Amino acid sequence: xxxxxxxxxxxxxxxxxxxxxxxxxxxxxxxxxxxxxxxxxxxxxxxxxxxxxxxxxxxxxxxxxxxxxxxxxxxxxxxxxxxxxxxxxxxxxxxxxxxxxxxxxxxxxxxxxxxxxxxxxxxxxxxxxxxxxxxxxxxxxxxxxxxxxxxxxxxxxxxxxxxxxxxxxxxxxxxxxxxxxxxxxxxxxxxxxxxxxxxxxxxxxxxxxxxxxxxxxxxxxxxxxxxxxxxxxxxxxxxxxxxxxxxxxxxxxxxxxxxxxxxxxxxxxxxx
Ligand SMILES: *[C@@H]1O[C@H](CO)[C@@H](O)[C@H](O)[C@H]1NC(C)=O
Ligand SMILES: *[C@@H]1O[C@H](CO)[C@@H](O)[C@H](O)[C@H]1NC(C)=O
Ligand SMILES: *[C@@H]1O[C@H](CO)[C@@H](O)[C@H](O)[C@H]1NC(C)=O
Ligand SMILES: *[C@@H]1O[C@H](CO)[C@@H](O)[C@H](O)[C@H]1NC(C)=O
Numbered sequence: 001x002x003x004x005x006x007x008x009x010x011x012x013x014x015x016x017x018x019x020x021x022x023x024x025x026x027x028x029x030x031x032x033x034x035x036x037x038x039x040x041x042x043x044x045x046x047x048x049x050x051x052x053x054x055x056x057x058x059x060x061x062x063x064x065x066x067x068x069x070x071x072x073x074x075x076x077x078x079x080x081x082x083x084x085x086x087x088x089x090x091x092x093x094x095x096x097x098x099x100x101x102x103x104x105x106x107x108x109x110x111x112x113x114x115x116x117x118x119x120x121x122x123x124x125x126x127x128x129x130x131x132x133x134x135x136x137x138x139x140x141x142x143x144x145x146x147x148x149x150x151x152x153x154x155x156x157x158x159x160x161x162x163x164x165x166x167x168x169x170x171x172x173x174x175x176x177x178x179x180x181x182x183x184x185x186x187x188x189x190x191x192x193x194x195x196x197x198x199x200x201x202x203x204x205x206x207x208x209x210x211x212x213x214x215x216x217x218x219x220x221x222x223x224x225x226x227x228x229x230x231x232x233x234x235x236x237x238x239x240x241x242x243x244x245x246x247x248x249x250x251x252x253x254x255x256x257x258x259x260x261x262x263x264x265x266x267x268x269x270x271x272x
Contacts, residue, residue, distance in 0.1 A: 049091040053127040056186030058152070060133075063160050063183050064091035069105070075165040077106060077175070084108040086115070086165065088150075090133070090179070093118040101138050104148050104175070114138035115175055116148040128154065128186050137173070148175040154185035 049060035063070055069087035076083050084106035087096060096105030097112040104116035116135025125131040130151075137146025151164075158180045165177040222228045 049121070049123070049133070051123045052189070053186065055127045056188045058123065058127070058131065058184070058186055060090045060152075060181075060183050063179075063181060065089055066092060067094055069094050069096075070160065071162055073107075074162045075177070077165065077167040079106060079108075079113065079167070079169075079173070082108055082111070084111075084113065086175075086177075088116075088162070088177075090150075091118075099138060102135075104135060104137070111141070113141065113146065115146050125152075131184070133179075144169075144172050146173040146175065151176065151178045152184035153178050153180045154182070155180045156182050156185060158182060 049058075049064070051058045069089045071088040073085040073087060075086045077086060078084075085108070086104065086106055087094070088104050090103065093101050093103050094105070096102065096107055096114075099105060099112055099114040101117050101119070102114035103118045103121065104114075106113040106115050115137045117138040118135075120134075120136040122134045123131060124134055132152060133150040135148040135150075137148060139146060159182065161180045163178045163180065166175070168174045219233045222233045
């Protein structure tokens, strides 16, 4: 029985070795690095309204409303003395008259301004408390760039509310407002970074477990049903016997080589 356990044990060791040699460890740490790179990129720029940070994930998409603004006419602002209604959709542009590329629009009786082009959208700031969405407006008409900043305020009890709307007219038109929502809160990442198991690890583990199970069950069947003993207990006993002989030959060869080297050394030593 001892021999069989030794075989199982060495199978486990070789499985562990194959895990290392095939490079699954490297592979999993690489995918970990990839995640990290993604999060850095996402914090600097995100065309969509999702970002991953070390502290968790930001996902504003439940706040979005396809093709129409989720927040319609939420405030009035004055541009060159004329009053405009603001509308906002956090993740996708909507049709606000002649303009259909912006996620923030200022709509008046005669004019419409694109206040935040969706493809210019960036998630910025230091999580968790000072995250912002930034946009450049598509409209060139005020003859100054339009910059919009949406401060993301995490409030677990609110679906979506906008406050503190301010438009300043200086070197640029700067529009800022606060978006209060549970979706402005970071969701902790499910796996704690690199400690998680990669799919490759799981596959190799399952493979090794099934090999071990196969050997164990075969041994049980061979022993209990076919009433065999010794090396015949093992599945494909012939094959394992050959393998054992090969290994024995290999060891003998290297042992002889090492011994001949050592003895030669000793001869030389005694001559001196
Ligand atoms: C602005 O919004 C108000 C109420 O939300 C609405 O009555 C008004 O017609 C809107 N004006 C324009 C130009 O869309
Ligand atoms: C966004 O798209 C418009 C055309 O739809 C293009 O003119 C503009 O350069 C794009 N901006 C960015 C930042 O990609
Ligand atoms: C969250 O929203 C509720 C309801 O609007 C408000 O009463 C509360 O003060 C807010 N909490 C924070 C931390 O802003
Ligand atoms: C508008 O925002 C930009 C960038 O944040 C800033 O450099 C500029 O001073 C702001 N202008 C005004 C008038 O607030």
